[in-house]
Amino acid sequence: xxxxxxxxxxxxxxxxxxxxxxxxxxxxxxxxxxxxxxxxxxxxxxxxxxxxxxxxxxxxxxxxxxxxxxxxxxxxxxxxxxxxxxxxxxxxxxxxxxxxxxxxxxxxxxxxxxxxxxxxxxxxxxxxxxxxxxx
Numbered sequence: 400x401x402x403x404x405x406x407x408x409x410x411x412x413x414x415x416x417x418x419x420x421x422x423x424x425x426x427x428x429x430x431x432x433x434x435x436x437x438x439x440x441x442x443x444x445x446x447x448x449x450x451x452x453x454x455x456x457x458x459x460x461x462x463x464x465x466x467x468x469x470x471x472x473x474x475x476x477x478x479x480x481x482x483x484x485x486x487x488x489x490x491x492x493x494x495x496x497x498x499x500x501x502x503x504x505x506x507x508x509x510x511x512x513x514x515x516x517x518x519x520x521x522x523x524x525x526x527x528x529x530x531x532x533x534x
Contacts, residue, residue, distance in 0.1 A: 418466075419466040419468040420467050420468070421467070421511075422467065422469055422476045422513070424510075425510070426508045426509065426510065427508065427509065428506055429461065429465070429506065429507065429525070430459070430461075430504060430506040430507075431459035431460050431462060431485070431504065432459070432460045432462075432503065432504055432505075433457060433458075433460075433497060433502065433503060433504075433505050434457070434460050434501070434502070435455060435456070435457055435458075435501055436455070436456065436458055436520070437454065438454050438456075439451035439452070439453070439454070440454035440517070441517075454520070456486055456489075456520065457486075457487045457489060457494065458484050458485060458486050458487065459485045459487065459505070459507065459525075460484055461482065461483050461484065464480075464481040464482055465482050465523075466478070466479060466480045466482070467479040467511065467513070467523060474515070475515055476512070477513055479513065479522055479523060482521075482522055482523045484522070485511075485521055485523045485524065486514075486520055486521035486523070486524045486525070487507065487524070487525055487528050488524055488525065488526040488527070488528075489528070493528070497530065499533075500530075500533045503533060504533075505530060505531075505532065505533040506530075506531040506532045506533075507525065507531060508528065508529050509525040509526055509527045509528035509529065510525065510526050510527060511523060511524070512524050512525075512526065
């Protein structure tokens with residue numbers, strides 16, 4: 400009985416990893432509600448009222464949590480589970496193009512990477528996102 404459970408657990412883990420998103424994909428499409436959030440930035444990344452600069456950005460709020468396959472030995476590409484928020488890395492034109500979709504469900508395509516600085520306010524980020532669909 401124990402062996403059956405171990406085999407089932409191993410199969411389930413492999414199956415779950417097969418459905419996870421990947422950092423190495425040239426372009427991954429994800430969908431969610433586009434939201435704008437402000438977080439404290441420099442110098443302490445703790446409290447805007449105490450003098451930290453506000454950092455306002457666009458985020459996708461995912462209806463269904465996603466996982467990201469990665470490597471536990473790769474600091475910039477760790478495996479992630481239960482991700483429900485993705486920070487979009489945008490230039491001025493990107494913000495202007497997506498602003499009409501705030502509060503709406505959209506799909507974007509881009510390259511994923513893991514948070515690794517104080518300016519990253521979600522566990523997962525997408526660089527160079529392009530709008531696939533917007534409602």
